[in-house]
Amino acid sequence: MLRVTFEDVASDTTIVKLEGRLVGKFAEAARAAVSRRQPQRKLVVNLSAVSFVDEVGEKLLSELRQIGGEFLADNLYSRFVCESLQLPIATEPICLRSNECHCF
Numbered sequence: 001m002l003r004v005t006f007e008d009v010a011s012d013t014t015i016v017k018l019e020g021r022l023v024g025k026f027a028e029a030a031r032a033a034v035s036r037r038q039p040q041r042k043l044v045v046n047l048s049a050v051s052f053v054d055e056v057g058e059k060l061l062s063e064l065r066q067i068g069g070e071f072l073a074d075n076l077y078s079r080f081v082c083e084s085l086q087l088p089i090a091t092e093p094i095c096l097r098s099n100e101c102h103c104f
Contacts, residue, residue, distance in 0.1 A: 002026035004033050013042040015072075016064075019049035022057030031060050043069040044090050047078035061085055 002022060007015040014037055018030065034043075045064055053061070061071075062085055070090035073079045082089055 002030060004030050006033075006037060008041075013044060015044045015046055017046040017049065021052045021054075022050050022060065023052060023054040024056050027054070027057040027060045031063070034064070043067065044072060045069050046072040047081060048072055048074045050078055050081070053081050058085055061087060 001020045003017075003019040005017040005019070007017065009015060016030075016034055016037075020026070022030065043064065045061070047061075058081075061081070065071075065085070065087050069087075071078075071082050071087045072090050073082045073087075079089075081087070
């Protein structure tokens with residue numbers, strides 16, 4: 001199971017919070033949900049509540065990196081994922097508030 005929450009902060013940033021297992025069809029559904037969002041906004045992906053990532057999830061995260069995504073990682077597993085995939089860690093503090101949620 002994967003929960004995807006979109007949080008619009010400031011005038012130019014969207015935070016995508018992923019919670020659960022970023023695997024297979026759930027990762028594909030997350031890819032579709034992210035692609036429907038406004039592409040001109042800065043993208044920050046919060047991985048702090050991700051419990052597992054498979055090859056499909058890794059591919060999605062790498063694609064998000066390629067389009068300029070930055071990543072929030074505040075625990076051991078999420079930092080391991082970021083380091084393994086060479087994902088850039090967001091350096092600015094970000095205010096989180098939920099605007100839109102999708103569960104898969």
